[in-house]
Amino acid sequence: MDFELTEAQKMLRDGAREFARGEFSAEYARKCDEEHIFPRELVRKAGEHGFIGAIFPEEYGGQALGWFDFSLVCEEFCKADSTLSAPILSSGFGTEQIYLFGTEEQKRKYMPKITTGEWISCGAYTEPEAGSDAAAIRTTAERQGDEFVINGTKTFVTNAGVADFGAISCVTDKNAPRYRNMSIILVDDLQNRKDVQIADLGRKMGINASLTGEMAFIDCRVPVSNLVGKENNGFMQAMTFFDVTRIMVAAMSVGIALGAYERTLVYIRKRKQFGQAIGAFQATQFKIAEMATKIEAARNLVYKAAWFIDKGQPDVILSSMAKWFAARIAVEVCDEAIQLHGGYGYMCDFDVERFYRDAKIQEIYEGTKEIEKYTMGRAIIGKL
Numbered sequence: 001m002d003f004e005l006t007e008a009q010k011m012l013r014d015g016a017r018e019f020a021r022g023e024f025s026a027e028y029a030r031k032c033d034e035e036h037i038f039p040r041e042l043v044r045k046a047g048e049h050g051f052i053g054a055i056f057p058e059e060y061g062g063q064a065l066g067w068f069d070f071s072l073v074c075e076e077f078c079k080a081d082s083t084l085s086a087p088i089l090s091s092g093f094g095t096e097q098i099y100l101f102g103t104e105e106q107k108r109k110y111m112p113k114i115t116t117g118e119w120i121s122c123g124a125y126t127e128p129e130a131g132s133d134a135a136a137i138r139t140t141a142e143r144q145g146d147e148f149v150i151n152g153t154k155t156f157v158t159n160a161g162v163a164d165f166g167a168i169s170c171v172t173d174k175n176a177p178r179y180r181n182m183s184i185i186l187v188d189d190l191q192n193r194k195d196v197q198i199a200d201l202g203r204k205m206g207i208n209a210s211l212t213g214e215m216a217f218i219d220c221r222v223p224v225s226n227l228v229g230k231e232n233n234g235f236m237q238a239m240t241f242f243d244v245t246r247i248m249v250a251a252m253s254v255g256i257a258l259g260a261y262e263r264t265l266v267y268i269r270k271r272k273q274f275g276q277a278i279g280a281f282q283a284t285q286f287k288i289a290e291m292a293t294k295i296e297a298a299r300n301l302v303y304k305a306a307w308f309i310d311k312g313q314p315d316v317i318l319s320s321m322a323k324w325f326a327a328r329i330a331v332e333v334c335d336e337a338i339q340l341h342g343g344y345g346y347m348c349d350f351d352v353e354r355f356y357r358d359a360k361i362q363e364i365y366e367g368t369k370e371i372e373k374y375t376m377g378r379a380i381i382g383k384l
Contacts, residue, residue: 009069016073019049020080026351029083032209033354036202038087038162039209040120046088047117051077053092054115056099060107061115066310067244071251071302078255079262081351082358086210089252090158094123094167096245097184101229101237106186110165122163122190124154124215125238131156132371134169135178135235139217141170141185143224148172148185150220158365160213161200163190168217173232182234186226187217195220206357243316244309246323246366250302253326253362257295260330260337260355264288267341278340287340291333298326317379324372327362334359 005013023045032039046052055070056062065073077085092114098106113119130136139152150170157166165188172183190196197216204212229237265288268279278284305318334356338345345352363369 005072009072012065012069013072013076015049016051016076017080019046019051020077020085024077024081024084026081029081029209030348030354033083033206034208036200036208036211038211039084040162042084043088043091043120044117046091047115050115052088052115052117053095053111056111056115060099060111062111066306067247068303068306068310071247071254071306074248074251075255075258075299078252079258080255082256082259082355083207083209085252085255086207086358087159089248090210091117091120093158093245094121094163096241097123097167097228097237098186100241100244101184103225105225106228110186113164119164120159120162122157122159122166123241124157124160124166124168126156127153128155132368134238135182137169137171137182139168139170140174141168141172141183143172144221146224147221148224148226150185150187150217150222152217154215154217156201156365157213157215158210160198160215161191161211164188166190166215167228169234169238172234176232179235180232182238183231184228184234184237185222186228187220187222188226190215193220205360206354207361242366243314243319246319246372247302247306247309249362249366250298250305250319250322250326253323253330253359254295254299254302256355256359256362257291257298257326257330257333260334260352260359261288261291261295263351263355264291264337264340267344284340287336291336294329294333298322298329302326317376320367320372320375320379323367324363324369324376327359327369330359330362331356 050063051073054063054065058064074089095114098110114121127137141148141150165186168185168187169182170185171181173181195218198213200213268284269277271278302322305322308315337352338356341350341352344350
């Protein structure tokens with residue numbers, strides 16, 4: 001085992017850090033959080049610097065980075081600011097379906113537009129009655145000649161109100177059993193279609209610069225060529241997709257924890273009580289020691305899971321462990337950061353308050369913490 005980053009990885013990490021420090025403003029982040037603003041120009045800038053779709057091959061506009069490499073970018077972005085990093089890192093959400101299963105024509109059409117930040121994408125999987133039970137979807141795509149006709153409603157869709165296109169999970173064979181009746185279909189020009197109604201769900205507890213919405217498909221017609229991968233293989237494609245993309249969420253969680261931790265270090269060195277800096281008290285030192293240890297443990301778990309994916313040996317147990325544990329640590333560290341800031345930590349003028357709100361979603365989207373533990377337990381114990 002070699003725990004030293006390569007020179008190329010150090011340059012990538014430092015480049016991401018420099019970009020985030022130069023472009024992420026706490027004042028702008030607070031504005032986006034309070035006013036529910038999607039930072040489109042910031043997404044374009046990140047694309048111009050090669051930070052979007054960086055895992056894609058170079059012929060499609062990417063940098064051909066591995067998931068371990070991209071984890072470094074996610075970590076640095078979220079450490080710098082949890083609010084502004086979310087819309088950037090999720091701006092290509094759903095396009096990974098094309099990268100993993102799409103045709104050559106689909107890859108050349110969509111992926112370069114995503115990597116430059118010119119286009120935004122979304123992945124629409126969740127429905128009002130189908131969340132963790134992803135196979136319970138009711139949205140249908142009926143084949144009529146050389147078209148699919150889509151009907152149904154998707155909710156909690158990241159980027160719904162800004163996405164140029166989306167990867168939509170649909171039932172394409174009503175007579176097939178669960179897990180073998182679903183397909184992934186692309187829908188273009190989402191913001192200008194009359195057969196797709198989009199409603200923003202408004203401000204959330206956190207990540208308010210990342211827009212979340214509901215999409216209703218009403219006799220929405222798309223060409224059969226918009227099918228991604230194999231027909232009726234959509235469930236397995238979606239699970240494969242989440243097995244790798246949850247690493248991104250795990251790395252973001254590490255970054256969020258680091259951001260709260262580092263801001264807390266600055267505060268406890270300056271804040272004085274009882275005639276000395278609060279960092280001098282043993283109780284404070286114990287808290288800082290625990291926070292640092294938890295972050296290091298989460299980071300190593302994320303790196304290991306990403307490393308196995310890059311080696312072509314994705315491990316669903318490791319990926320689930322990384323996502324669950326890192327997200328839990330993000331919430332715990334941010335909670336302790338608030339506590340060490342005292343009353344100031346509860347005020348909106350301090351970043352740790354916003355980090356704390358942004359951290360919680362990490363335990364929910366792309367697989368709740370309960371689903372992650374269920375996945376791990378089932379894989380470890382085996383089928384009974």
